[in-house]
Amino acid sequence: MRNSARNHNKSHFRTRTSVLCGVVLALLSPEAWTQDQEFQISSEDMIAIRADQAWEGSEPDTVHFEGNFEMRVHDWFVKADRATLEGKMDSPERLVLQGSPVRMELSHTVNGRTEQVSGEAQEIVYDRQDELIYLNGSAQLTQGENVLQSNSIEYDVKANRFRAEGDTGVRIQVATEEVQDL
16 A cells, blocks of 8 residues: 555656646746747757655645755756745746745846846745746845845846845945956
8 A cells, every 4th residue: 555655646746747847838938928038948948847746735726846946947047945836837927936045047138148147045936927036035146246135136037127125234246347547
């Protein structure tokens, strides 16, 4: 009986992970982005998701992951202790990541230049409809050599803009260009 239950759990995990790969593809598919936006993922791009456990939640249209969650896409990488996908499987609304800390890296084109953005926080929430990433709890957002730190950071992917606030205030480190004498 135990082996049967264990095999069912393994099958359930593989099924859910496979289904989620399709969901993440829908989340990040070219149709999810506007035409003028450069951060796009085609159906040929590989999406890889890994976690110790996965299960469908009691809430409608919710899938949970626990332990060593990683998701890799051509231009995006996230790593967390826990993750929750909210929304219809064919049209997810949010990805909620929690950890100590959660880490993310994203590469997208802004005004013809490829920008590398990385972030870490105790919680990161990606809101697909508004194209916003929220970093909460010991948040840090890095773009090139520029660093922004605060309790809470909101990053608008489409506009490449941020807003930060929190009890500890906001710290910004901006790299300056060297001035050359002529």
